[in-house]
Amino acid sequence: METLQSWGLLLLLLALAGLGVYVYRQLDRSSLRQEAEAMISQAEALRQRLSNEPRVATGFAAELADGAQSLKEAKARLEARDLGAARDRGRHSRDVLQSIVDALALRGGASQAQFVSLQGDVELRRGSGGDWEEARSRVQLQSGDTVRTAENGSAVVMFQDGTLYTVQPNTQLVVSPRSGGGGSGPEQSIEMQYGWVNLSTSQSTGSNVKTPGAVARVKESSEAYVAVDKGSSQGRFGAYRGGMELSSSGGMTRQVGALQQVVQTGDLLSEPKAMPGKPEPVEPVDDLLLDLDATKKLVLAWQPVSGAARYSLQVSRNHLFVDNVIDAGNRTKTRATLGLRGEGSFQWRVAAFGTDGLQGPWSEPRKFRVASAARGGGGEKQDAAPPELDLGDIKTYGSISMVNGRTEPGARVEVNGEQVALGADGSFTKAVQLSKEGWNIIEVRARNAWGNETVRRHRVFVESP
Structure with missing residues (x-):
């Protein structure tokens, strides 16, 4: 009798557990459906808002078509009860259409720059008292706007004069009014509060970067970086190509040439120090395609750099090298062997460190792709059609x-x-x-x-x- 009661209790518990799982799954699907419907509704409202906007046809036709197609796919996925895909396509449509609305709102105004590329968490604040909002590609920036990247975030910003800024993770900067100039009128300026930026100036104008302890004028046709420590406000200023003119808040000045770095501490500026050169990748060839079923290892190699004590190697799934698959900063050899464990597209680059710990410029990135030729069981047939x-x-x-x-x-x-x-x-x-x-x-x-x-x-x- 007791045995039967025990079995009955066990069956009851199993039934209750099964019921709980069923109810949880139903609630989860209901929540997912609500998310998908909300994304689709927001995207549809934006699409209707843009349908009568004549400026869309002259500047954002491709983006509008992308948003409309994604919205159509989201509705189809919702109809097919593929709720996760419906939510994702709806979110993509909403974000694309919202970026058009944002860009149109600023077009013709006092905009100075726009986001070109984004990776991870990047935020934007309008003026000094606005709320932080998610940054979107093509959104334009005005004087007084603040850009902030998280630990996994990075952004490429292009200014009207053609200067490109790559905003690295854990960075905050403010777009400043145009100022100064090297003879061709006022130049683009930013105020670095903390973090790291790389910049490439145009052939006709330079760019000014103000930090808590110094001001740098990066010359025309230059590639440079500025880094500011958040805690100490110590600054590092380096030029990979071209050069910069640097002045501290205490009045000291320095000329920073190609492959040189100056460190700012308080009101003082160090003497320029030489940094090692750029490594040259040797193997594999760029854009190599590898069969995961036949290849389990890949060798990366590069030419040695004169005076280098060690190298830093990065392998990433994105061109901004954020959330890297490999980030090894203490390699003494000029080759590395990777184990291939999954499919995907990857990029890699390497930089040299001198004996004083000073890092030189990154090599040009190379790409390799890993795919399984036997995916799907029977293998893939060669595609004879050109890509769209x-x-x-x-x-x-x-x-x-x-x-x-x-x-x-x-x-x-x-x-x-x-x-x-x-x-x-x-x-x-x-x-x-x-x-x-x-x-x-x-x-x-x-x-x-x-x-x-x-x-x-x-x-x-x-x-x-």
Whole structure:
């Protein structure tokens, strides 16, 4: 009798547990459906808002088409009860359409820059008293706006004069009014509060970076960095190419040349110190495609740098090198062996450290792809069709042209012979600097894993400054 009672109690507990799991799953699906419906509703409201906006056709036609297509897919997924996919496509549609609304609201105003590329958590605050909001690609920035990146966040910002800033993780800066200048009028300025930025100036103008302890004027046609410690406000100022003029709050000045760094501590500026040169990758060849079923290891190698004591190696799934798969900063050899454990597209780069611990510039990134030829059981057949390649409207700012578009995920894209990083959905954005006045040709090539190519050419006109 007791045995029967025990079995009965066990069966009751199992039934209650099963009921609990069923109820939880139903509640979870109900919550997921509500999320999906909310995303779709918000996206639909934005689409209707933009449907009668004439400026969309002249500047955001590709983005509007992307948002509308994603909204259509979200509705179809919701109808098919694929709630997770419906929510994700709805969110993508909402974000794309909202970025158009934001950009249109600022177009024609006193905007000085715009987000070109974003990775991870990046926030934006309008003015000094606004609320923090999520940053979106193509949104424009005005004087007084603050940009902040989290530990996993990074952003590329392009200013009207063509200067490109790469905002590294854990950084906060303020867009400042144009000031100073090297003879060609006021130049773009930012105020670094803490963190690290890399910048590349245009051929015609420099850029000014103010920190708590110094002001740097980065010269024309230069690649440089500025780093500020959040706690001590100590600054580091270096030039990879070109140079900068540096002055401390106490009145000291320094000229920083190519491959030199100066450290600011309080009112003092150190003497310029030489940094090691840029390593040159040797193997594997760029854009190598590997079969995961046949290859389990990959060797990365680079040329030694004169005076280098060690090297830093990074392998990442994104072109901004955030949340890296490998981040090894103490390698003494000029080669590394990677174990291949999964599919995906990866980029890698390496930098040299001198005996004094000073880091030089990163190498040009190289890409490799890992895929399983036997995926799906029977293997993949070779694809003979060229990849799709859709280009958005090309914007020109002086000698800088912004090229954006979308192709087949996993394809290789080159703009005027220079490789471009792709998003997971095949989207890309590339800033191209054109040195010739008058008509120029921008050539975009997309090539898939089987070597099939699609080419698009676009003419742009560069006016004399």
